Structures are given as C-alpha cells and as structure tokens.
Amino acid sequence: MVLSVDIEKTVGDFHLQVRFQADKEILALLGASGCGKSMTLKCIAGIQQPDRGRIVLGDRVLFDSQAHIDLPPQKRRVGYLFQQYALFPHMTVEQNILSGVREGSRARRRAAVEEMVHTFRLEGLVHLRPSQLSGGQQQRVALARILAGQPELLLLDEPFSALDEYLKWQLELELADTLKVFPGGALFVSHSRDEVYRLCDTVCVLTNGKSGPKETIRELFASPATVGAALISGCKNISPATPTPHGLLCSDWGVTLHTAQPVTSQTRYVGIRAHYFTLEGRENPIPCRVSRVVDNVFSTVVMLSTPGSGSLRLEMEKDRWAALNNPQQLTLYISPQNVMPLTE
Amino acid sequence: MDWYPLYNSLRIAAISTVIIFFLGILAAYYVARAPRLVKGVLDVVFTLPLVLPPTVVGYLLLRILGPKRIIGAWFLEHFDLKLTMTWWSAIFATTVVIFPLMYRTARGAFESFDETLADAGRTLGRSNTWIFWRVRMPCCRQGILAGTVLAFARALGEYGATSMIAGYTPGRTATISTTVYQLWRTDNDTLAFRWVMVNLAISAVVLLAVNMLERRERRRKPTWS
Numbered sequence: 001m002v003l004s005v006d007i008e009k010t011v012g013d014f015h016l017q018v019r020f021q022a023d024k025e026i027l028a029l030l031g032a033s034g035c036g037k038s039m040t041l042k043c044i045a046g047i048q049q050p051d052r053g054r055i056v057l058g059d060r061v062l063f064d065s066q067a068h069i070d071l072p073p074q075k076r077r078v079g080y081l082f083q084q085y086a087l088f089p090h091m092t093v094e095q096n097i098l099s100g101v102r103e104g105s106r107a108r109r110r111a112a113v114e115e116m117v118h119t120f121r122l123e124g125l126v127h128l129r130p131s132q133l134s135g136g137q138q139q140r141v142a143l144a145r146i147l148a149g150q151p152e153l154l155l156l157d158e159p160f161s162a163l164d165e166y167l168k169w170q171l172e173l174e175l176a177d178t179l180k181v182f183p184g185g186a187l188f189v190s191h192s193r194d195e196v197y198r199l200c201d202t203v204c205v206l207t208n209g210k211s212g213p214k215e216t217i218r219e220l221f222a223s224p225a226t227v228g229a230a231l232i233s234g235c236k237n238i239s240p241a242t243p244t245p246h247g248l249l250c251s252d253w254g255v256t257l258h259t260a261q262p263v264t265s266q267t268r269y270v271g272i273r274a275h276y277f278t279l280e281g282r283e284n285p286i287p288c289r290v291s292r293v294v295d296n297v298f299s300t301v302v303m304l305s306t307p308g309s310g311s312l313r314l315e316m317e318k319d320r321w322a323a324l325n326n327p328q329q330l331t332l333y334i335s336p337q338n339v340m341p342l343t344e
Numbered sequence: 345m346d347w348y349p350l351y352n353s354l355r356i357a358a359i360s361t362v363i364i365f366f367l368g369i370l371a372a373y374y375v376a377r378a379p380r381l382v383k384g385v386l387d388v389v390f391t392l393p394l395v396l397p398p399t400v401v402g403y404l405l406l407r408i409l410g411p412k413r414i415i416g417a418w419f420l421e422h423f424d425l426k427l428t429m430t431w432w433s434a435i436f437a438t439t440v441v442i443f444p445l446m447y448r449t450a451r452g453a454f455e456s457f458d459e460t461l462a463d464a465g466r467t468l469g470r471s472n473t474w475i476f477w478r479v480r481m482p483c484c485r486q487g488i489l490a491g492t493v494l495a496f497a498r499a500l501g502e503y504g505a506t507s508m509i510a511g512y513t514p515g516r517t518a519t520i521s522t523t524v525y526q527l528w529r530t531d532n533d534t535l536a537f538r539w540v541m542v543n544l545a546i547s548a549v550v551l552l553a554v555n556m557l558e559r560r561e562r563r564r565k566p567t568w569s
Contacts, residue, residue, distance in 0.1 A: 047463045073466040086464035090482040099478075102469045270420055 003185060004155060007053030007063070008042055016040065016050075018211040020204045026179055027214070028188045028196040030232050031206035037189040038083075040206070041155045044187070046073035046263035057153055079151030083158050085142035087130040093117075093141050094126040100145035116144040135163045136171050143178055153211045154179070154186040160195065172198065193234050197221065205229040209281040223261050227342045230271040241341070248341060254308025257284045259339035269342040272334055274315035276302070279324075281333030288312060288330050292320075304330060345535070349523040350542060352431055356506075356519065357499035360438040364495050367439075368446025369488065373476075375453040377446075394444035398504025401440050405509050409436060429511050435517060437505035442495040448451050449494065451488025454480070489557050497550040503545070 002023055009016040016036040020027070029037045030208060031168060044049040044055055046062065049070060055063040057078070062071050087096050097116050101109045115327050120140040130138055139159060146154070160168045176199055179186055191196055196203055196217065203213040203220050207228030224230040230238060239252035247258045248270050288304035290312065295301075300321040302314040314332065316342065375386050393401055404488055409416045419425045421539040427433060465475040481488065503521035510517040512526055520543050527536035 040465075045463075045467050047466065073463070074469045074471065077469075078467060080464065080467040082460055082464060084460070086458075086460045088461060088464075088479055088483075090485075099465070099470060126475070145468065168374045 002056075002058060003044075003187075004054070004056040005040070005044060007040075007050035007055060009039065009043065009048070009050045009052075011039075014209055016043075016209040018206070018209075019201050020211055020214050022185050022187070022202070022214075022265075024183075025201040026186045026188055026191060026199060028043035028200035028203040028216075028217075029206055029211075030190060030196050030203050030220075031190055031228075032232065033337065035206045036155055036209040037191075037206055039155055040211075041080065041187060041189055044076075045078050045155055046076050047072060047080075053227075064271045077149070077152045079149065079153065079156060080155045081139075081142055081146060081157060081159055084162050085130075087138060087142055087145070089130055090259050091150045092129055093122055093133070096130070097122075097139055097148050100148035102149045112148050116148045120144040134167075136167055139163075139171055140174070143175075147182070148180075152184045154182060154184065155186045156186060158189055159192070160190075160192075175199065191232075193221075193232060205232055207232075223340055224271070225343060227269050227271070227344065230269075230340060233237050234273070235271040235340070236274040236315075237272040238269055238342070239310055240268065243267055248339070252308050252309070252310030253286060253312065255284075255286050255305040255306065257286075257334065257339050258336045259341055260336035261339065261341055263341045264343070266343040267341040268344050271340040271342050272311045272312075273337060275299075276338040277312075277314050277332040277334055279330065279332065281335070283336055284334045284339065286312065286332045286334070288332055290326075290328055290330060293326075302330075304332070317328075345538065346515070349370050349518045349520045349539070352434075352517070353500055353521070354518065356431070356434045356438055357496050359432075359497040360435050360442060360499045361492060363435075363439055364446045365492055368443060368491065368495070369450050371443075371447050372450035372454050376451050390447050391444045393440050394448070398437075398441055398502065398506075399508065399562040402437060402505035402508030405436055405440065405505060409433075428509050429513070429517065431510065431517050434502070434506040434510040434517065437509050438499040438502045441502050441505055442498045445498055446491045446495045449487050449491030450484070453484035453491075457484055457485075486558065490554055493550055493554050493557070497547060500546060500550075 002021065004021045007020045014036070016039055018036065018040050029040060031037050039048060042049045050065065051062060051067045053059070053063070054065070061067070061069050062076050063069060088099065091099065094113060097113045098109060101112045104112065115337060117123060120143060122140060122144060125133065125137060130141065133141065159170060163171060172195065179199070188196065188200055200217055202214055202216050204214045205226065205228050207226065212226045212229055220229060220233050224233050224235065227238060239250040241248040241250050243263050244256065247256045248263065249256050250270050285308070288306055290302060291305045292303040293300060295318070296317065299315050300318050302321065304312045304314060306312055312332065371390055375383055375390070378386065380393050406428065408414055411417060411420055411428065416427050419427055461479055461483065462475050477548060501521055503525070506519060507522050512518055512522045520539055524536050524539045524543070527539065
C-alpha cells in the first residue's frame with residue numbers, strides 16, 4: 001500500500017497545501033489546532049473536496065482534479081475514526097458494528113460482526129447503546145465498526161481528545177496493539193508530540209496549512225527541519241540565525257554557536273532544547289543571568305537573560321538545581337550535536 | 345347523534361398528515377442543506393401558510409381549484425371531476441395549512457443533526473438512502489414525530505379554508521369544526537356543546553401523546569456529545 005497525497009484547498013483566508021507519501025507505516029500529521037490536519041483527513045476520506053491535486057491509494061486514484069476523478073467516500077475503502085467516534089446513538093453496539101460490514105450474505109456479515117466483537121473484547125456489551133458505554137469502550141466499538149469493513153487505510157483524527165487524561169494511557173496501548181496487526185497504513189492526526197512519539201513511525205508537520213517534509217520520529221526530535229517542526233516537537237529555545245564562517249550567529253541571544261548538524265543556505269533559525277544545556281563543558285559557552293525560576297512538578301525551569309535581547313529556557317531536575325544554591329550568573333554550554341539549524 | 349363529522353374529520357386529517365409527512369420532510373431536508381439565498385426564499389414561501397389567515401388560504405385555493413379556474417376547469421373538462429365542495433376537497437385546505445408545521449419542526453430537527461454521523465456512514469460504505477432512513481431519520485425522530493402529531497391536530501381543527509373549499513353539507517362534507525359552527529348558528533346549543541367536548545377530548549389526547557413522546561426521547565438521549 002502506498003498513499004500519495006498532493007492537494008490544495010482554500011477556505012476563506014485559510015490555504016491548505018499538503019504533500020506527502022506514505023507506505024505501510026503509521027504516519028503522524030502533527031500540528032497545532034486549526035492547522036488543517038482534520039481537513040486533510042476529510043479530503044482523503046472524500047468527505048471534503050480539495051480544490052486541486054491528486055490522491056492515490058495503492059493502484060487506485062481516489063481524487064484527481066485534472067482527470068475529474070472524485071470517488072465517493074463509499075468507494076474509497078478508507079476507515080475514519082472520528083474525534084468523538086460518531087457512533088450511531090440509536091443503534092446497539094452490534095448494529096453499529098454491522099453497519100460497518102460492507103458486503104456478504106447475512107450469515108457472513110453476522111460472522112464478521114462476531115469476529116470483531118471477539119477481537120475488541122465487546123462480548124458483554126453487544127446489546128448496549130453508545131451512551132451506556134465508557135469513552136474507552138466507545139473507541140473500541142468505533143474501531144471494530146471501521147475494521148469490519150476491511151479498509152485499506154486508517155485515518156485517526158485525534159482519537160484521545162474526547163477522553164480524560166487518566167484514560168488515555170490504557171487506550172493508547174490498546175490502539176497501538178490494534179495498529180500493529182492492521183495490514184494497511186494509518187494516518188494519525190494529533191497535536192500531542194508525546195502521543196506521536198509513542199505511536200507513530202514517521203511524521204509530517206503541518207504549519208498553518210502547509211506540510212513540511214516527512215521525517216522519522218527520531219529525526220523530528222533530534223534534528224527537526226523547520227521552525228514549525230521544532231516548535232511542535234517541544235523545542236523551547238529558537239532564535240533567528242545567520243550562517244557565518246565562525247558558526248551560526250544567533251541574533252536573539254547575541255552569541256555565535258557551532259553546530260555538528262549540516263547548515264544550508266536555507267538555514268534561518270537555530271533551535272536548542274531546554275534540557276540539553278550543560279553547566280560544564282568547553283564548547284558553545286553562553287554567559288547568562290538568571291531572571292526567573294519556575295518550579296514544575298518534577299523539574300525546575302530557569303529563565304535566563306542572554307548577551308542578546310532574547311532569553312533562554314533551561315530545564316533541569318529539581319535536586320540538581322537546588323544543589324546550585326540559587327546562582328545569579330550561569331554559563332551554559334551546549335554540545336554542537338544539539339544545536340539544531342532550522343529552515344523557515 | 346350523527347357521528348359522520350368525527351369520521352370525516354379523522355379521515356381528512358389522517359390523509360393530509362400522511363401527505364404532509366413526506367412533503368414536509370422532503371422540503372425540510374433540502375432547505376436545511378440549501379445555499380443561504382435559496383434557503384431564505386424557500387423558507388418564507390414554505391412558512392407563509394402558517395401566518396396567513398385560513399380564509400386567505402381558502403380564497404387562494406378557490407382561485408385555482410374552483411370549477412372556472414385553471415386547475416379546477418381542467419379537471420372538470422378531462423375527468424368530469426369537481427375539485428371543490430366534496431369531502432376530499434378539505435384535504436387541499438388542511439394540507440396547505442399544516443404543511444408549515446411539519447416543515448418547520450422537521451427542518452429544526454435536521455439542522456441540529458450531527459453531520460459527522462452521516463460522514464461516518466459514508467466512509468463505512470453506506471448509501472445516502474441508507475443513511476437517510478437508518479441514521480438521519482431515527483436521530484431526528486423526536487422532531488419529526490412532534491411535527492407529525494402537531495400537523496394532525498391542526499388538520500383536525502381546520503375550519504376557515506375547509507369551510508370555503510368544502511362547504512358544509514351534513515353527511516357529506518361536514519367536519520367537527522364546521523358542524524360546531526352550524527349547530528351554534530342554528531341555536532342547537534346542546535349538540536354544539538357535545539361536539540365541543542369531543543373536540544376537547546381529542547386535542548387533549550393528542551397533546552398528551554406529544555408530551556409522552558418527548559419524555560421518552562429525553563430518557564433515550566445519549567449523554568455524550
């Protein structure tokens with residue numbers, strides 16, 4: 001299965017421009033809310049129409065604006081897990097799953113439902129209505145209903161957003177198990193870098209409707225390509241930067257830093273993660289003054305003013321910070337490996 | 345006591361309710377999804393009979409269905425059929441008068457329907473017909489049932505347009521409402537009062553039915569959004 005998406009759509013003053021390819025993998029579409037993630041999924045499922053472009057799934061063209069191809073959602077064989085699951089409220093669990101079975105004789109369809117009921121451990125719940133189920137059970141029913149139709153691709157639209165924090169973990173594990181045995185690929189839409197890190201293989205960052213290059217999860221966190229990717233991956237320190245013969249001149253921080261990562265003519269910014277700074281070292285020293293200290297649950301966040309106008313954010317374990325005895329001045333060091341050049 | 349008016353009223357109301365059930369839902373379904381301008385215009389046209397006096401509706405109906413008017417004359421010529429002053433002439437009147445009731449309640453129900461459910465049905469491979477009858481209609485059942493019952497009750501009590509287009513002929517076109525008026529006019533107070541009580545009883549039963557339906561719906565309503 002190869003999914004190829006290259007679409008554009010304008011709604012009001014929002015412009016969606018998404019381009020990526022996915023193999024049999026779990027690809028995350030990561031971005032802040034309102035960046036066009038759900039719209040992308042809806043275009044792939046056929047619920048919304050792109051203005052221009054082409055969507056191909058395996059050897060089937062789902063959408064092609066030039067060839068005037070626009071398969072109805074019914075014929076796309078794309079399973080869509082909606083944010084609130086969209087179970088039919090007036091039907092029982094069994095009827096909901098049955099509505100997902102696409103073809104076959106009555107007996108065959110019954111058998112398919114039973115298989116799904118068994119796979120998703122819904123045995124005692126078949127005669128209940130969605131309103132009588134917990135959030136986790138609802139998600140299992142929704143997945144069972146989708147997989148009963150044997151889709152070629154799964155679209156997961158923020159599957160944990162409807163749940164309480166403490167329920168998410170268990171469900172995430174269950175979803176991971178389901179995805180592991182699913183024969184096709186999956187697109188996972190989320191604004192949570194943690195979910196994406198744990199569940200997905202590759203990631204494509206969306207910033208204001210525009211998709212960045214596809215990266216592996218490891219790449220996103222070690223060396224994100226764009227500012228948008230760095231921000232969404234949780235990078236707290238970002239400064240505009242200009243390549244010079246001596247290194248990257250970071251204008252916000254008033255320092256020139258060396259990097260071990262490749263710098264190109266496209267490099268416009270530099271990013272440093274808040275917990276990668278060290279207090280001893282030799283390379284890339286940044287003399288700072290402590291301006292503010294904030295205690296988190298398990299860590300301490302230190303805001304530092306730099307030689308430039310901007311500030312830096314340092315994050316460290318509580319005990320280690322306490323051992324320093326509230327210093328006024330600090331010199332931070334950052335290994336060139338952890339200085340991330342970023343493009344626009 | 346001659347029960348013909350009750351029988352006649354019930355059959356007129358029943359037939360026009362069946363007609364309006366489909367017409368009203370069809371109109372509501374398309375208006376709910378129409379572009380804004382079309383929606384505005386159609387909404388005014390479809391709601392008009394609700395605010396017009398029934399005598400105006402009756403007058404307009406006579407203007408087109410009367411024996412010398414366009415449609416009336418055509419039917420008379422080709423089928424030897426008079427469209428006015430028969431028992432079923434009243435169906436024209438009640439249908440027009442109750443249409444807005446069905447249309448408006450059904451439209452309200454369709455507009456509050458969560459379109460994600462329809463999208464889900466489509467991605468699951470279900471036809472639009474299946475989604476309409478198996479998802480949209482059941483989810484909007486409350487509004488549609490309420491609209492149907494209200495339309496039936498209103499059809500049962502229709503007087504103005506009915507009396508103009510069907511007249512009052514005892515044993516032929518008499519309905520409860522026209523009978524009450526005739527009996528009162530001819531000083532037959534005892535009988536008029538009896539028919540008033542019959543009418544009150546029917547109305548009370550209908551409203552009770554609406555309330556019970558709503559209460560049952562509320563219990564079944566899902567607690568999640």
